[in-house]
Amino acid sequence: MDYKNSEAPLSTITYDRSKIEAPTHNIYESISIMAKRANQINEDLKKELIDKLEEFATHNDSLEEVFENKEQIEVSRFYEKLPKPTAMAVEEWLHGDIYYRNPEETEAK
Template identity: 90%
Template sequence: MDYKNSEAPITTITYDRTKIEEPTHNIYESISIMAKRANQINEDLKKELIDKLEEFATHNDSLEEVFENKEQIEVSRFYEKLPKPTAIAVEEWLNGEIYYRNPDVTDSKK
Protein backbone atom coordinates (compact mmCIF):
# COMPACT_ATOMS: atom_id res chain seq x y z
CA MET A 1 0.00 0.00 0.00
CA ASP A 2 1.17 3.51 -0.72
CA TYR A 3 1.43 5.30 2.61
CA LYS A 4 3.04 8.35 1.03
CA ASN A 5 -0.30 9.52 -0.36
CA SER A 6 -2.20 9.00 2.88
CA GLU A 7 -4.47 11.81 3.97
CA ALA A 8 -3.96 10.95 7.64
CA PRO A 9 -3.25 13.96 9.85
CA ILE A 10 0.34 14.62 10.84
CA THR A 11 -0.62 16.21 14.15
CA THR A 12 -2.73 14.81 16.96
CA ILE A 13 -6.48 15.25 16.59
CA THR A 14 -9.52 14.15 18.56
CA TYR A 15 -11.81 11.53 17.04
CA ASP A 16 -15.44 10.80 17.76
CA ARG A 17 -15.55 7.67 19.89
CA THR A 18 -18.84 6.51 18.40
CA LYS A 19 -17.39 6.51 14.89
CA ILE A 20 -14.43 4.43 16.04
CA GLU A 21 -16.51 1.80 17.83
CA GLU A 22 -19.31 1.70 15.24
CA PRO A 23 -18.06 -1.29 13.15
CA THR A 24 -17.45 -3.60 16.13
CA HIS A 25 -19.73 -2.04 18.78
CA ASN A 26 -16.77 -2.37 21.16
CA ILE A 27 -14.24 0.42 21.59
CA TYR A 28 -11.55 -1.93 22.93
CA GLU A 29 -11.85 -4.33 20.03
CA SER A 30 -11.70 -1.43 17.56
CA ILE A 31 -8.58 -0.04 19.21
CA SER A 32 -6.98 -3.49 19.21
CA ILE A 33 -7.65 -3.89 15.48
CA MET A 34 -6.22 -0.43 14.75
CA ALA A 35 -3.15 -1.19 16.88
CA LYS A 36 -2.46 -4.40 14.95
CA ARG A 37 -2.84 -2.53 11.67
CA ALA A 38 -0.51 0.24 12.91
CA ASN A 39 2.12 -2.43 13.71
CA GLN A 40 1.78 -3.81 10.17
CA ILE A 41 2.16 -0.33 8.67
CA ASN A 42 5.16 0.39 10.89
CA GLU A 43 6.90 -2.83 9.80
CA ASP A 44 6.23 -2.04 6.12
CA LEU A 45 7.58 1.51 6.44
CA LYS A 46 10.61 0.33 8.40
CA LYS A 47 11.47 -2.32 5.81
CA GLU A 48 11.00 0.16 2.97
CA LEU A 49 13.20 2.76 4.68
CA ILE A 50 15.98 0.26 5.40
CA ASP A 51 15.90 -0.94 1.79
CA LYS A 52 16.20 2.61 0.48
CA LEU A 53 18.99 3.51 2.87
CA GLU A 54 20.92 0.38 1.89
CA GLU A 55 21.03 1.66 -1.70
CA PHE A 56 23.15 4.61 -0.57
CA ALA A 57 25.21 2.80 2.07
CA THR A 58 28.95 2.93 1.84
CA HIS A 59 30.57 0.05 3.69
CA ASN A 60 33.91 0.93 5.26
CA ASP A 61 36.01 -1.10 7.63
CA SER A 62 37.29 1.98 9.40
CA LEU A 63 35.19 3.27 12.28
CA GLU A 64 36.92 6.65 12.13
CA GLU A 65 35.54 7.53 8.73
CA VAL A 66 31.95 8.66 8.89
CA PHE A 67 30.38 9.85 5.68
CA GLU A 68 27.20 11.86 5.67
CA ASN A 69 25.45 10.92 2.51
CA LYS A 70 23.04 13.64 1.43
CA GLU A 71 20.73 11.14 -0.26
CA GLN A 72 20.39 9.16 2.97
CA ILE A 73 19.57 12.31 4.89
CA GLU A 74 16.92 13.33 2.36
CA VAL A 75 15.30 9.88 2.44
CA SER A 76 15.28 9.90 6.24
CA ARG A 77 13.72 13.36 6.36
CA PHE A 78 11.03 12.31 3.90
CA TYR A 79 10.04 9.35 6.06
CA GLU A 80 10.09 11.52 9.20
CA LYS A 81 7.51 13.84 7.61
CA LEU A 82 5.05 11.02 6.86
CA PRO A 83 2.05 10.57 9.14
CA LYS A 84 2.60 8.17 12.03
CA PRO A 85 1.46 4.55 11.54
CA THR A 86 -1.23 4.98 14.19
CA ALA A 87 -2.71 7.97 12.35
CA ILE A 88 -2.72 6.01 9.08
CA ALA A 89 -4.39 3.04 10.81
CA VAL A 90 -7.11 5.24 12.33
CA GLU A 91 -7.75 6.87 8.96
CA GLU A 92 -8.03 3.45 7.28
CA TRP A 93 -10.38 2.28 10.04
CA LEU A 94 -12.67 5.28 9.70
CA ASN A 95 -12.74 4.85 5.91
CA GLY A 96 -13.63 1.17 6.22
CA GLU A 97 -10.43 0.00 4.53
CA ILE A 98 -9.40 -2.52 7.21
CA TYR A 99 -10.65 -6.07 6.95
CA TYR A 100 -11.13 -7.82 10.28
CA ARG A 101 -12.92 -10.85 11.59
CA ASN A 102 -13.50 -12.38 14.97
CA PRO A 103 -13.21 -16.18 14.89
CA ASP A 104 -15.05 -16.47 18.22
CA VAL A 105 -18.23 -14.96 16.77
CA THR A 106 -20.23 -17.37 14.61
CA ASP A 107 -22.04 -16.13 11.55
CA SER A 108 -25.83 -16.38 11.96
CA LYS A 109 -26.26 -16.80 8.17
CA LYS A 110 -24.41 -20.11 8.08
Protein backbone atom coordinates in the same frame (compact mmCIF):
# COMPACT_ATOMS: atom_id res chain seq x y z
CA MET B 1 -0.59 0.21 0.17
CA ASP B 2 0.68 3.65 -0.67
CA TYR B 3 1.48 5.30 2.65
CA LYS B 4 3.11 8.29 1.00
CA ASN B 5 -0.26 9.68 -0.10
CA SER B 6 -1.98 9.12 3.23
CA GLU B 7 -4.46 11.76 4.31
CA ALA B 8 -3.79 11.04 7.98
CA PRO B 9 -3.10 14.09 10.15
CA LEU B 10 0.48 14.87 11.12
CA SER B 11 -0.48 15.96 14.62
CA THR B 12 -2.78 14.60 17.28
CA ILE B 13 -6.48 15.22 16.81
CA THR B 14 -9.62 14.16 18.65
CA TYR B 15 -11.88 11.57 17.03
CA ASP B 16 -15.55 10.86 17.63
CA ARG B 17 -15.67 7.76 19.81
CA SER B 18 -18.95 6.57 18.30
CA LYS B 19 -17.42 6.55 14.79
CA ILE B 20 -14.47 4.48 15.98
CA GLU B 21 -16.55 1.87 17.76
CA ALA B 22 -19.35 1.73 15.16
CA PRO B 23 -18.05 -1.21 13.07
CA THR B 24 -17.48 -3.55 16.03
CA HIS B 25 -19.79 -2.00 18.66
CA ASN B 26 -16.87 -2.33 21.08
CA ILE B 27 -14.30 0.44 21.55
CA TYR B 28 -11.66 -1.95 22.89
CA GLU B 29 -11.96 -4.31 19.96
CA SER B 30 -11.76 -1.39 17.54
CA ILE B 31 -8.63 -0.05 19.22
CA SER B 32 -7.07 -3.51 19.18
CA ILE B 33 -7.69 -3.86 15.45
CA MET B 34 -6.26 -0.39 14.76
CA ALA B 35 -3.20 -1.18 16.91
CA LYS B 36 -2.52 -4.35 14.94
CA ARG B 37 -2.86 -2.44 11.68
CA ALA B 38 -0.54 0.31 12.97
CA ASN B 39 2.07 -2.38 13.74
CA GLN B 40 1.74 -3.70 10.17
CA ILE B 41 2.15 -0.22 8.72
CA ASN B 42 5.14 0.45 10.95
CA GLU B 43 6.84 -2.79 9.85
CA ASP B 44 6.19 -1.99 6.17
CA LEU B 45 7.60 1.53 6.49
CA LYS B 46 10.58 0.32 8.47
CA LYS B 47 11.40 -2.36 5.89
CA GLU B 48 11.01 0.13 3.05
CA LEU B 49 13.27 2.67 4.76
CA ILE B 50 15.96 0.10 5.55
CA ASP B 51 15.91 -1.11 1.94
CA LYS B 52 16.37 2.43 0.65
CA LEU B 53 19.13 3.23 3.15
CA GLU B 54 20.98 0.02 2.24
CA GLU B 55 21.73 1.61 -1.13
CA PHE B 56 23.83 4.23 0.66
CA ALA B 57 25.56 1.85 3.05
CA THR B 58 29.32 1.59 2.88
CA HIS B 59 30.68 -1.67 4.12
CA ASN B 60 34.04 -0.86 5.61
CA ASP B 61 35.50 -1.37 9.05
CA SER B 62 36.92 2.11 9.38
CA LEU B 63 34.98 4.45 11.63
CA GLU B 64 37.19 7.35 10.64
CA GLU B 65 35.56 7.81 7.26
CA VAL B 66 32.03 9.07 7.71
CA PHE B 67 30.45 10.69 4.70
CA GLU B 68 27.41 12.92 4.63
CA ASN B 69 25.22 11.86 1.81
CA LYS B 70 22.58 14.45 0.97
CA GLU B 71 20.35 11.91 -0.77
CA GLN B 72 20.41 9.69 2.30
CA ILE B 73 19.46 12.64 4.48
CA GLU B 74 16.58 13.52 2.15
CA VAL B 75 15.24 9.95 2.28
CA SER B 76 15.40 9.96 6.07
CA ARG B 77 13.66 13.32 6.32
CA PHE B 78 10.92 12.18 3.97
CA TYR B 79 10.10 9.23 6.22
CA GLU B 80 10.26 11.42 9.32
CA LYS B 81 7.65 13.76 7.83
CA LEU B 82 5.13 10.99 7.12
CA PRO B 83 2.16 10.67 9.48
CA LYS B 84 2.59 8.25 12.35
CA PRO B 85 1.46 4.65 11.71
CA THR B 86 -1.24 4.98 14.37
CA ALA B 87 -2.73 8.01 12.60
CA MET B 88 -2.69 6.10 9.31
CA ALA B 89 -4.40 3.11 10.94
CA VAL B 90 -7.13 5.29 12.46
CA GLU B 91 -7.70 6.97 9.11
CA GLU B 92 -7.98 3.59 7.36
CA TRP B 93 -10.37 2.39 10.07
CA LEU B 94 -12.65 5.40 9.70
CA HIS B 95 -12.73 4.98 5.90
CA GLY B 96 -13.52 1.26 6.22
CA ASP B 97 -10.30 0.16 4.53
CA ILE B 98 -9.29 -2.37 7.20
CA TYR B 99 -10.51 -5.93 6.83
CA TYR B 100 -11.05 -7.72 10.12
CA ARG B 101 -12.91 -10.74 11.38
CA ASN B 102 -13.60 -12.28 14.75
CA PRO B 103 -12.87 -16.04 14.69
CA GLU B 104 -15.18 -16.62 17.68
CA GLU B 105 -18.14 -15.16 15.79
CA THR B 106 -17.46 -17.18 12.63
CA GLU B 107 -17.24 -20.44 14.61
CA ALA B 108 -20.57 -19.72 16.35
CA LYS B 109 -22.43 -19.40 13.03
